[in-house]
Amino acid sequence: MPRIVALLLLSLLLAGCSRELEGTYTDDVEFMSFTFHPEGRVVQSTLGVEVEMLYEDDGETILIKGPAADMALRRIDERTLEGPFGMRLTRREP
Numbered sequence: 001m002p003r004i005v006a007l008l009l010l011s012l013l014l015a016g017c018s019r020e021l022e023g024t025y026t027d028d029v030e031f032m033s034f035t036f037h038p039e040g041r042v043v044q045s046t047l048g049v050e051v052e053m054l055y056e057d058d059g060e061t062i063l064i065k066g067p068a069a070d071m072a073l074r075r076i077d078e079r080t081l082e083g084p085f086g087m088r089l090t091r092r093e094p
Contacts, residue, residue, distance in 0.1 A: 020038055021036045021038075021055075021057045021062060022038050023035070023091050023094070024091070024092045025081050025089035025090060025091050026089060026090065026092055027083070027087055027090075028088070028090075031047065032044070032045070032046045032087070032089075033045045033089075033092075034064075034073070034081075034089065036055065036062075040055055040056065041053075041054060041055075042054070042055045042064055044064070051067065053065055053066055053067070059075070060075055061073070061074055061075070062074075062075065062081065071083075071084065073089070076088075078091075079091045
């Protein structure tokens with residue numbers, strides 16, 4: 001019984017340690033970038049025009065709540081997101 005309780009507590013602890021999305025992700029030609037802030041705010045920049053939106057991150061998919069429509073990004077790995085039409089966005093180093 002103590003092992004089961006310990007495993008349950010460990011599972012809850014690990015679930016609370018999800019990867020925090022933070023930083024700027026951009027495509028290869030820097031046409032579009034997304035700067036994520038930990039409080040659920042993201043700034044999208046396209047050709048210098050910035051739009052601030054909210055996002056939700058479930059660990060695999062990042063759902064950006066846009067003014068006209070929502071957009072989903074898929075997490076490929078710690079440094080790479082996949083955007084619309086297969087666009088790859090890579091995290092810029094600070």
